[in-house]
Amino acid sequence: METTVNKEMEVATRRNKIHPKKLALWVGLVSLIMMFTALTSAYVVRRAAGNWLEFDIPSIFYWNTLVIVVSSLTLHAAYSAFKREAAFAYKSLLSLTFVLGIAFVILQYLGWEQLAAEGVPLKINPSGDFVYAISGLHAVHVLGGIAVLTVALVVAFVRKLKRTPARQLRLELTLTYWHFVDLLWIYLIVFLSLQR
């Protein structure tokens, strides 16, 4: 009931501007950017203060970058398939994205294990703890994306594919967020690789 009310209200008050929900998502992403900016700034400040253990980023993290970039591409392909109303391609690409997303989180965990095995477990030095904290917080945001993808996946398999404005909007919001966590990871991995 409430959602229909909201939908009507949006239609009622929208006049050729960006959709309020899209704008709201972008504004929300700005706050997430600030969160990670704070952490990476803290990293820089803390590193400059000395007593800082230098080590290499676990190689799994780089492979993982590939995984999340590919997942972004597959989701984008799924979005094109949705617009063409190509049901099979949409469902398979969406499923593939979902699997890649899960794979990213698992690989992230394996990356932490590799890091610990290479002699930088938690609590040895803030330099290692920062890597765990930053990549962990990012993984939480990927999990949020996976939750949204799950909803999209259920809808894709339960309901017949039809390109309605409401469904397209939801998919576009999902797509924006997923690209965001992808780009965020690219920023983080570049940052963590260069800052040592």
Add this chain to the structure above:
Amino acid sequence: MATAVIAPANREEGLIQELGYEDHFHEHHHGDKYQSNFISHYVFSQDHKMIAKQFLITGMMWAIIGGLMSLVFRMQLGFPEESIAWLKPVLGKWIAVNSDGVGSLVPDFYYALVTMHGTILVFFVLTAGLSGTFSNLLIPLMIGARDMASPMLNMMSYWFFFISGTIMFASLFLSTGPFAGGWVAYPPLSALPQAMDGSGAGMTLWTISLVFFVVSVLLGGINYITTVLNLRTKGMSMWRLPLPIWAFFVTAILGLLSFPVLVSAFFLMMLDRGIGTSFYLSDIYIGGQALDHVGGSPILYQHLFWFLGHPEVYIIILPAMGIVSEVLSVNARKPIFGYKAMVFSILAIGFLSFIVWAHHMFMSGVNPFIANFFVVFTLIIAVPSAVKVFNWIATLYGGSVRFNPASLFGIGFVSMFISGGLTGIWLGNSTLDIQLHDTYFVVAHFHIVMGVAAFFGMYAGVYHWFPKMYGRFMNETLGKFHFWGTIIGAYCVFWPMHFIGMAGVPRRYYSFDVFQSFSQFGDLNKFITIAAIITFGFQLLFVLNFFYSIWKGRKMKTMNPYNANTLEWTTPIETGHGNWPGKLPAVQRWAYDYGKDGREFISQVEPVGPDESPAH
């Protein structure tokens, strides 16, 4: 259901029917469904006006709790020899009664009270209660929108605030007491659960509560920004926005950019507390025993905290500034002086607020060369602030001012902002700060400039828009008593603190018995405490007036009782869901055409006449 054609109640309503923007809003059957029962109307309401009232009343309840806390610790400071054993039924074991039967506050609980007072007033009252209330009430009404961009997120924003408050309230009843390490929660007191009693469960609940609070601020802020950018009615360009909307808009941006940084700071702190990392903790001993934390830096937390903390003071004061600008202009019957200068100074203050945070840390071992940078930018904030003060005074100058509680509090705000702002220039200098840091001078400064001043802005707003909220007026005579009691009382409380602070009396101390040089201030401390109790009493007058007027106040008979220009006064007295019964108003001019071409006021919905003198 077609839009009912009703005879217009006044000129503005006729203009809306004639020139307004038809959005077919009321052709859908949702008005009744939307708030048909008690739960969806009063509790889980998605109507911005109801959410505003929820924020306001919750904020008032917190203000009473936070205010009472300050009275308790003020009594301890002013009358350390007097017994407060009579508070034992309420405070229980936090009152220690000695062998002579004299009850006094347990020192640990004194710290807890100071901490809670700060947290509650800064976050729950002056952030949620002020910007939450008026952003919700005024943004849709003043920009000509049916509601917020996402009423659902808006509702969640309130309920996250409610949960946050509930958790904080629960922490008051812990056997180890609420968090007691100061509202800034510096490590190590905050990062080590074993540091003191309040650092355990009290700190855990404090952090959880504030994380919920940040979620609330962000959901609200996302909504305010989206609504202002996206849902302005036809003709409402950014340069026609009333000043409160500009202030709320910039406030929301500040919140959006700074609160996530606080979450990051808390995130690292939780790791330090929970799994024993060392982001903020270095070699430290507790009870003679070395802990295994190495290599952390408590200064890092201070940087992250004040990156929020400084914008936060503008998150508190900007909405008050916006409200006061509107209230003064309407009641002086004059256009606001220097509208664009007002907007640019809001933007300048917003921008500068992000590059001055380290002026809170001059004494934390910040490099003096870096301190120079922060001194310069801190002092530059005085420029846009002074522009605003000048414009308020120029707006009042020569106006036929209506002295009602709203305008009195508006004028009081300007007075407080000048008094508190000037001491800010002192404190912004890193050299003076060596003497004044962490003294009562700082306490006096920030209480006047962001505590009392923000309260004055809030009162001005409540008295002014109370009719829009409840369709009735608050009692003017009581309101004036409230004003004079508050402004005289507040100056009596905080003015003497400057002198105590200049003499070097540190803040947050439980007792000054052992400092011979401070004993001369005993009487002054008594005076401050008495003034605080009386001032608090005057606030109860406001609370009584508020709740009495909701049900028994003088009824609002006309839609536009103040002859104001802004759109909220073109809505019906009983403003329903969707705000305007028919078309949305189309905006034809800016909000401040008062006393133009011999007319007392010209509503924003009235088209510019052919022979009208040029716009502002």
